[in-house]
Amino acid sequence: MTKIANDNPVQEDGKVEDNIILPFQLQESGLRGRFVRLGSALNDILKLHDYPDAVSHMVADTVTLTTALSSMLKYEGIFTLQTSSKGAVKTLVSDIQTNGAIRGCATFDKDNLKDIKKSDGAYDGYKLNDLTGEGYIAFTVDQGAHTERYQGIVALEGETLQEAIAHYFEQSEQLRTSLYVASRYTDGEWRSGALMLQYLPDDHADNVDVVAFNEKSESERKEDWHRSKTLLQTCTDDEILDMDLHPHELLRRLFHEEGVIAYDTKPVHHECRCSKEKVEDVVAGLSEDDKSHAAQNGEIKMTCEFCSKTYTIKV
Numbered sequence: 483m484t485k486i487a488n489d490n491p492v493q494e495d496g497k498v499e500d501n502i503i504l505p506f507q508l509q510e511s512g513l514r515g516r517f518v519r520l521g522s523a524l525n526d527i528l529k530l531h532d533y534p535d536a537v538s539h540m541v542a543d544t545v546t547l548t549t550a551l552s553s554m555l556k557y558e559g560i561f562t563l564q565t566s567s568k569g570a571v572k573t574l575v576s577d578i579q580t581n582g583a584i585r586g587c588a589t590f591d592k593d594n595l596k597d598i599k600k601s602d603g604a605y606d607g608y609k610l611n612d613l614t615g616e617g618y619i620a621f622t623v624d625q626g627a628h629t630e631r632y633q634g635i636v637a638l639e640g641e642t643l644q645e646a647i648a649h650y651f652e653q654s655e656q657l658r659t660s661l662y663v664a665s666r667y668t669d670g671e672w673r674s675g676a677l678m679l680q681y682l683p684d685d686h687a688d689n690v691d692v693v694a695f696n697e698k699s700e701s702e703r704k705e706d707w708h709r710s711k712t713l714l715q716t717c718t719d720d721e722i723l724d725m726d727l728h729p730h731e732l733l734r735r736l737f738h739e740e741g742v743i744a745y746d747t748k749p750v751h752h753e754c755r756c757s758k759e760k761v762e763d764v765v766a767g768l769s770e771d772d773k774s775h776a777a778q779n780g781e782i783k784m785t786c787e788f789c790s791k792t793y794t795i796k797v
């Protein structure tokens with residue numbers, strides 16, 4: 483745990499960590515926050531594919547949002563964020579395990595995507611609905627067999643994925659959440675980051691440094707929420723993606739008047755969950771008809787959409 487001093491810029495030696503979830507809390511309001519920064523983990527995912535820029539950008543946002551949203555939940559298992567829509571980009575999927583393993587992929591219609599691309603070919607950010615058309619985003623928490631699956635669903639509306647997800651939280655008074663997400667491709671590398679604040683009305687501070695929060699009235703808490711949310715939204719893409727800017731210093735810049743307590747970071751990494759056994763199970767579940775259609779020379783080849791690994795199963 484590190485208390486970030488209000489008037490003292492953070493100067494820490496060494497390279498700033500990438501691929502992290504940094505939990506923090508604001509002292510004044512008791513609000514809980516997360517900062518996510520992805521470098522090589524995101525790059526590892528995107529270099530497995532040769533997606534057009536707009537699709538890569540959307541996958542980057544999806545993976546980053548998945549990491550940020552999952553880090554607010556208490557669960558043991560898999561958190562998945564998935565879109566489904568009728569436009570050129572059909573699906574965006576990302577999941578993360580409690581151990582920090584993330585992956586992501588997209589399916590899209592190449593020909594349809596060409597029509598949307600601007601004539602000069604320059605890419606300057608995606609417009610969500612131009613690419614996805616009508617559709618929805620679903621969040622799922624899967625804690626294994628014999629447990630209830632949690633699912634939330636919201637329409638794909640807004641300019642970006644983060645806007646669409648913000649709509650989901652706007653509908654919920656119980657789970658006020660503010661999000662800021664940025665992804666960018668520079669010098670041959672993808673980087674991304676996210677900042678998130680969450681207000682839980684029945685929350686109770688057990689940390690001595692934020693204990694004053696327990697004494698506050700509901701209207702004071704609402705005021706705290708609006709002020710902190712506004713501060714979060716003053717963050718810029720450059721700040722969130724700057725690999726030379728220490729996350730503690732970013733939090734100090736944004737929230738110095740609120741007081742920030744930063745907790746230990748949690749690492750995330752790219753790892754796919756596919757395996758030969760899982761693919762064999764899928765093939766075993768096919769009807770004899772489907773098997774003979776899919777087979778060539780007595781073999782079925784299946785490629786993992788997440789990591790592009792191809793498995794050959796004898797049938």
Ligand SMILES: [Zn+2]
Pocket residue numbers: 754755756786787788789790791
């Ligand atoms: Zn895979």
